[in-house]
């Protein structure tokens with residue numbers, strides 16, 4: 001479907017829906033009440049804000065078992081740091097202890113108060129449905145709800161598909177409250193920002209200051225402008241984090257996409273030590289964002305986080321560095337959810353497979369909205385994370 005057609009469909013459905021409501025509701029509701037009912041859909045649960053966070057190319061193997069014994073060696077991971085020091089930080093013999101050492105927020109908080117999908121060893125599989133197993137096809141799948149075989153390159157250009165973020169940004173009560181942060185300029189194409197008008201910070205250029213930079217802003221601008229980057233426009237995740245926290249505190253977004261990219265960048269560089277460091281830092285960034293938002297009344301007890309990856313990678317001494325159809329296992333991902341509506345079912349086991357495509361409708365359903373009414377090809381939401389009311393609403 002062409003985007004123009006989708007927009008036309010959304011608009012037509014909105015009008016048809018409004019007409020139906022108008023007939024039935026006129027008897028019961030005054031005009032003002034009706035207007036507010038149309039502007040703010042009935043919310044199924046407590047969630048008013050949703051954050052989708054992606055650790056780019058972060059393997060399920062590290063998420064569920066911590067540092068890989070074959071790669072935490074000088075030969076296996078081409079590490080620069082002394083193997084001994086690295087093992088002191090990230091190795092324990094018990095995999096449960098080891099994974100919590102690598103990602104303490106995921107395992108000590110999300111897995112206890114929320115849910116984690118994708119541990120294949122426990123008969124819980126999470127996988128992509130696109131046929132390519134790399135970034136753009138994965139981000140397209142998770143944000144639009146469906147794989148698109150046309151998107152076969154990270155240089156594909158502007159996304160013809162409408163993401164759940166763009167769709168939510170088009171709702172009157174969320175307009176201007178949806179934003180994208182990441183360390184990869186391709187997000188501008190993935191989210192088609194010229195068309196979607198989403199607020200975005202995804203490269204090494206900070207927006208011009210409204211007035212004079214504060215000393216903090218001036219320092220940040222200097223770092224953005226003078227740091228040698230791994231690739232064009234790809235800033236360290238720590239830079240993204242500072243701009244993200246500032247934005248959350250000042251603009252109060254309700255729907256956020258956050259992309260941390262170092263886990264993929266360092267893997268392609270063959271630096272297993274830095275993959276572990278990046279994963280550990282990103283886990284800390286998620287905790288920091290969670291705690292920052294929980295300290296603000298607008299977000300406290302009303303915010304759901306979905307944390308995932310865009311693709312898996314290969315296994316073994318060489319293939320862990322790359323991903324794609326050539327590297328077996330690159331279609332395996334993981335999905336973690338924490339929020340007031342998500343039952344604390346912990347690390348999921350013995351359940352039907354879930355897919356990356358389900359994330360888009362889940363983001364909308366947590367906010368009480370049906371993305372599939374606008375994008376019928378989108379996969380259904382992950383009903384297990386919505387809570388009883390959300391799951392019932394999603395079934396209609």
Ligand SMILES: [Zn+2]
Pocket residue numbers: 057135264268323
């Ligand atoms: Zn990659």
